Amino acid sequence: MSRPFDWRHTPGLPPFTAAILTFLYAPLLILVVYAFNGSRMVTIWQGFSLQWFVAVADNGDIRAAAINSLIIAVAATIASTLIAIAGALALERGTLRFGHGAVAGLIAMPLVVPEIVVAITTLVFFSALGMHHGLINLIIAHTVFCIPFALLPIQARLRDMGTILERHHGFRHFVG
């Protein structure tokens, strides 16, 4: 008798996947290793050192920039996730009589329009309005960009979850 056919095992695939994961992670690993390099030359190894981390911590500009990034990231995450939860509920559980496709298309727009186009059109928009609020502008731009990234996974989860729990009387009262 021949061996039972095991479609879950394709010869060559495990090493192939291992190679792809190496491809994804080796460069990052190299970057991390060289961050501890004592040399001034990035790719010439001169012993373990924490000097670059000290240099980063000492640099006020880098600290200020990191804090700005953090503020933008936190604000955009909170705003886009809240907007995305509402949107996902509406798309997955709601009743839109028409325009379902148009709404889904609009929400997916930030995914398919290239970053540079988003950046440039947003710049044009803010400058046309005379909006120069620095951080606020950046938070808005990032919120827009992040909405589909938050919405699509939430929508997928809602679909998997089913509606059994929601049909419970109390929950229904809660959601309306």
Next chain:
Amino acid sequence: MRRGSTILLISPAVLVIGIFMLIPMLIALAYSFMTASPYGGVLPPPTLDAYIQFLYQRDFDDSLVFAPDYIFIILRSLYLAVATTAICLALGLPVAWYIVCQSEARRRLLLFFITLPFWINTLIRTYCWILILRDEGLVNNGLRWLGITDQPLPLLYNDGAILLGLVYTFLPFMVLPIYSTLERLDSRLIEAAHDLYAGRIAAFRLVVWPLARPGALAGAALVFAPALGSFLAPDLLGGGKKLLIGSLIQMQFTSSRNWPFGAALSIAITAVILLVMMLRTWTAPAREARP
């Protein structure tokens, strides 16, 4: 859910994206028909200059000469984006299939490893490759140390390096959608195919691939669009020597200060992407539209 609540819940997303993305696009469209101000920004008189500049060069005597330079930049960008998409598909499909075939716990772990690079800044991920590819980089130093070469190989600042950077950046975008369509695959279909004397290749061609296709198409769209407009990989790994459309757009708003031309290019690239999306919707059979 009542219709009123639905509209209430969906409106923040629609309003935010509509106001801060759709309207800016329309403003950019309007800007592309205006005159460039030498200090950046635009001046009122409407003109087609931005679109004329795309095809023609104004000679000294003010006559227009056909100049295909910008067309070549677009074609080169298209070629690199298509190549990136094809390579990502060739690498991503087997990986997605491998993940689907694993146990629940291993699936989750592998998916985590595929998703993790999303959390790392693209600039940093691209910069890693400079460390590896440049003349004093890891590969060249290694080859010299082994005595294989004495001159550094020109690994950086060419199309190959750009392609590598693009594939590296966008590969997860291909794996995830293919995985999510194959995840729901009914294993009995494959067993049935095997019972009907289909080999591995036939089973893949007749069962797995048709089911993976919607995911592959979604992945292709998610890779192609950002790859077409990318400017980090071309600038850092291509050295910005030969322009791609993303870098060209960026230049119009920084050094060249030609906002209408930059806006026109942005409109053109978005139009190309929308066209590709529409082709995809038209060519995909209706049953693939909603799983």
